[in-house]
Amino acid sequence: MERSDLTIYSPEIINQGITSFRRLKDELEYSDVEHLDLIAALNARIFELEVLQEWKEPSFYLIHSIHAVSVWNNYEGLIEGVFSRQVIQARVKDICAFFSEAKKILSAAEIPRLHLLNAIGELKALHKRTAPVLKQYIPDEQYQLYNQEVQGYHDFLILQLPKSLDLIRPWGKSILESYVHMKSGIRLDSELFLSDLIVYLKELCSGQKKDETESAVTSKIEYQSELQIIMELGQTLFPWKEDFDLKLESLDIREAVGINEMRRFGYLFSNNLQLTKPKGILLAHSQDMSLARIQLGLIHEWYPGHHYSRIIKTRRNYKEGILLENQIFEEGWAKYCEYFFAYHLVKTNEIKNEFNKGLMKSVLLAMAVVLIHAKRFDFKTAADFIHGVYEADVQTLHNICIQAYFSPVESLSYILGFFAVSHLLQIPVPGSSEKLLLTHNEQLRDLPYSCISQSLNAGRVHL
Numbered sequence: 001m002e003r004s005d006l007t008i009y010s011p012e013i014i015n016q017g018i019t020s021f022r023r024l025k026d027e028l029e030y031s032d033v034e035h036l037d038l039i040a041a042l043n044a045r046i047f048e049l050e051v052l053q054e055w056k057e058p059s060f061y062l063i064h065s066i067h068a069v070s071v072w073n074n075y076e077g078l079i080e081g082v083f084s085r086q087v088i089q090a091r092v093k094d095i096c097a098f099f100s101e102a103k104k105i106l107s108a109a110e111i112p113r114l115h116l117l118n119a120i121g122e123l124k125a126l127h128k129r130t131a132p133v134l135k136q137y138i139p140d141e142q143y144q145l146y147n148q149e150v151q152g153y154h155d156f157l158i159l160q161l162p163k164s165l166d167l168i169r170p171w172g173k174s175i176l177e178s179y180v181h182m183k184s185g186i187r188l189d190s191e192l193f194l195s196d197l198i199v200y201l202k203e204l205c206s207g208q209k210k211d212e213t214e215s216a217v218t219s220k221i222e223y224q225s226e227l228q229i230i231m232e233l234g235q236t237l238f239p240w241k242e243d244f245d246l247k248l249e250s251l252d253i254r255e256a257v258g259i260n261e262m263r264r265f266g267y268l269f270s271n272n273l274q275l276t277k278p279k280g281i282l283l284a285h286s287q288d289m290s291l292a293r294i295q296l297g298l299i300h301e302w303y304p305g306h307h308y309s310r311i312i313k314t315r316r317n318y319k320e321g322i323l324l325e326n327q328i329f330e331e332g333w334a335k336y337c338e339y340f341f342a343y344h345l346v347k348t349n350e351i352k353n354e355f356n357k358g359l360m361k362s363v364l365l366a367m368a369v370v371l372i373h374a375k376r377f378d379f380k381t382a383a384d385f386i387h388g389v390y391e392a393d394v395q396t397l398h399n400i401c402i403q404a405y406f407s408p409v410e411s412l413s414y415i416l417g418f419f420a421v422s423h424l425l426q427i428p429v430p431g432s433s434e435k436l437l438l439t440h441n442e443q444l445r446d447l448p449y450s451c452i453s454q455s456l457n458a459g460r461v462h463l
Helices: 011-029 036-052 075-080 085-093 095-107 113-134 140-163 173-184 190-214 226-236 244-248 291-301 306-316 318-323 327-346 349-374 379-389 394-406 408-425 430-444 449-457
Strands: 251-255 265-269 280-284
Touching (some): 011 036, 036 173, 036 318, 036 430, 085 095, 085 140, 095 140, 113 394, 173 190, 173 327, 173 349, 173 408, 190 349, 190 379, 190 408, 190 449, 265 291, 265 306, 280 291, 280 306, 291 306, 291 327, 291 349, 306 318, 306 327, 327 430, 349 394, 349 408, 394 408, 408 430, 408 449
Parallel strands (some): 251 280
Antiparallel strands (some): 265 280
16 A cells, blocks of 8 residues: 655654564564565664664655655656655645654754765755656645755754764674674674675786786767667677566666666666566666676666566565565675676676776775774775775775765675675576575575685685
């Protein structure tokens, strides 16, 4: 059932939510049927509310207000035009009570200055993007009220700056490792992980320099019709021709306009639990990219990456396949697909260099997560540490640290997932892919990172 109002996040509502999650978890644990994945998801949600206390973060209230109002900015609204004006208007109606409660909670919280500045910037960008569209679906009076409330929240955040904390608030080693375990099943050893990352980064740098000296030519495509080129590539670049209709199943390819500004490729999927087959969309930009970048983007987002993974998982249990997602595995799987294509199929220096460039950023992000959240380094110390291993400009390292700080699990997911998938597959052939997509949660559950490290150091993945 589609929710028609905004959830007002009062302390009472938050406590009720925690109690409900605990009650459901207890029922599942005593059930005759095993629900390990759902129990893990409930544990993670309780952890987010009780330990991480995300409801004390100013950005939390942007996700649950502006994003919640913007019901057209999901798969159904964007692609199929399926959304309810009544739902939008009902949610806007509750915006005053929503922000009133948000201000009460945040007024009593100790908020780092950086968190406030991040939320202020995010609020401006979100409102600029969504307000013109919202105006089409609500009466002028409601629209003015909405603008006033969003502006009021912005002004409130500004007023909190003088009393904000001049520090960052890392999670700490125990919280980081516990949360990664809940979200992926992997029992992370952050010290060992950091050690592996340093070795791996040096290997990447060495391999990249060698390839660059052998091939300095990059194939470019001058775009007249990018989407046509993507469709043609999608039908020719994959070596596994059998059952190819499945790879195209339920996928749209569209140009991203005002949706996916920060990335050249993106993937949106439908969360409609009434469907019987998953639907997704590949978002791409009309700007010239190298052929290698297009190929890897297609593989990561479409086949055999995210869209294909979702198709396979939802065959066994559609609702669980939609609702329960192991982000670390999924990003690692898509990254591994890129690796297989670059190193075992095409094998040109151009495609390897393009893949290594993305993988290098993944390594840097993960290093920053461990340094900031597990070792509690400040940004400068973390950046200096990374610079001692890999030469990068100050702005790049600053951006890496910011992203790792605010999105630690996502920042870890690419390379930790890549290491995990490499460990699980061991031999890089596509034949075992479907089995892994169906059983990865069972294989990763309570897996010590030391096992992944052993596979990595035994040379399971050669670059």
